[in-house]
Amino acid sequence: MKQKVTVEYVRDFLADSSEEAYGKFQAGLLPGVEHIAGVRLPVLRAFAKKLSRQNWQEWFDQADDFWNEETMLRGMTAAYAPMDCDSKLEYVRKFVPDISNWAVCDSFCSTLKDADRYRQEYWNFIGPYFTSDREYEARFAAVMLLGHFTQREYLEEGIRRLESVSQEGYYAKMAVAWAISVYFAAFPDEMLHYLQKECHLDEFTYRKSLQKITESNRVDDKMKRIIKEIKQRGYKKWQSVKNKQ
Numbered sequence: 001m002k003q004k005v006t007v008e009y010v011r012d013f014l015a016d017s018s019e020e021a022y023g024k025f026q027a028g029l030l031p032g033v034e035h036i037a038g039v040r041l042p043v044l045r046a047f048a049k050k051l052s053r054q055n056w057q058e059w060f061d062q063a064d065d066f067w068n069e070e071t072m073l074r075g076m077t078a079a080y081a082p083m084d085c086d087s088k089l090e091y092v093r094k095f096v097p098d099i100s101n102w103a104v105c106d107s108f109c110s111t112l113k114d115a116d117r118y119r120q121e122y123w124n125f126i127g128p129y130f131t132s133d134r135e136y137e138a139r140f141a142a143v144m145l146l147g148h149f150t151q152r153e154y155l156e157e158g159i160r161r162l163e164s165v166s167q168e169g170y171y172a173k174m175a176v177a178w179a180i181s182v183y184f185a186a187f188p189d190e191m192l193h194y195l196q197k198e199c200h201l202d203e204f205t206y207r208k209s210l211q212k213i214t215e216s217n218r219v220d221d222k223m224k225r226i227i228k229e230i231k232q233r234g235y236k237k238w239q240s241v242k243n244k245q
Contacts, residue, residue, distance in 0.1 A: 002053070002055045004055045004059075005051055005055060005059040006059060007062070007063055007064070007070075010063070010070060010073060011066075011067070011070075014037045014067055014069055014070070015037075017037075017039045017040075017043050017047075018037040018039055019038045019039070021038070022040060023036050023037060023038020024038070025038075030101050030102075030103055033068055033100070033101050033103075034068075035066055035068055036067070037067045037068070037069045044072055044073060044107075048076035048077045048080055048111075049080050051073065052077045052078075052081040053081075056077050056078075056081065060074050060077065060078060060091070060094075061094075065098065068103070068104070071098055071099075071100070071104050072104050072107050072108075074095065074098070075098075075099075075104060075107065075111070076107060076108065076111045078091040078092070078094075078095060079092075079108060079111035079112045079113075079114075085114060085118040085121050089121065089122075092112065092125070093125075095108065096129070096136075096137055096140055097137070099136040099137070099139075100136060101136070102136075102174075104136075105136050105139050105140055105143055105171075105175075106143055108140075109140065109143040109144050109147050109148075110147055112148070115144065115147075115148040116148055119149070122144070122148065123149060127141075127161065130161045130162070130164050130165050131164050131165070131166065132167065133166075134167070135169030135170075135172045136169075137167075138165050138167040138169070138175070139171050139174075139175040141161070141165075142162060142172070142175035142178070143175050143178075143179075145161065145179050146175075146178060146179040146182040146183075150182055150183065150186045152187070155183060155190065158179075158183065159180075159183070162176050162179055163201060173202075173205045173208065174208060176201070176205050176209075177209040177211070177212050178212055180205075180209040180213075181212035181213045181215075181216050184209075184213045184216070184219065184223075185213075185216050185218035185219050188219065188220075188223050192227075195209070195210075195227075195230065207231070210227050210228075210231045211231075213227045214228060
């Protein structure tokens, strides 16, 4: 018989698994996030896999997420749980509004392996989130794209979707820049042309995209030198040249 997951059961696990020093380290990476228990991600993942085989649905709907790790566990548990695509997407839809920081967002997106199996369903599903006015909903869309949709058939529409992000939050914009750098690593020639001739990103996101590309270990040194040269020209000068072409 499957064990029923309760708030008390989850919080007992967090209390037993917490590390004070790690909690302080995490707090430095998550400014403004309160109630960090200090449990390492691999430990959370192992527990989420265990929860996903138990009766977790009622806990998922009723948990108040006092601890940041409780939110992470809810997302990862639903992502790991075996179910059909439609049912999984319903839980994704429920969870996305609860994402309140980049760590919750990114751990959730990377756990949604079903997106690699049901690409068209997930591609359609994430579309509206790119134009959300909520910072972490827009980030969710961009991180899902960079994690699961780097195939050539998604490149053109993927760029269009990234350019449609108008959310002004830092973490939304940084996710778009990250996604642009991932696309660049996969399709350097096409993305170099895009960045030089067709890009419509705002200045901040454009600059951060160039930065992310130069920091990527998947981009060769020759391309990094070209990107650094583009970066040195400056955004306004680049815009002026582009508009004349």
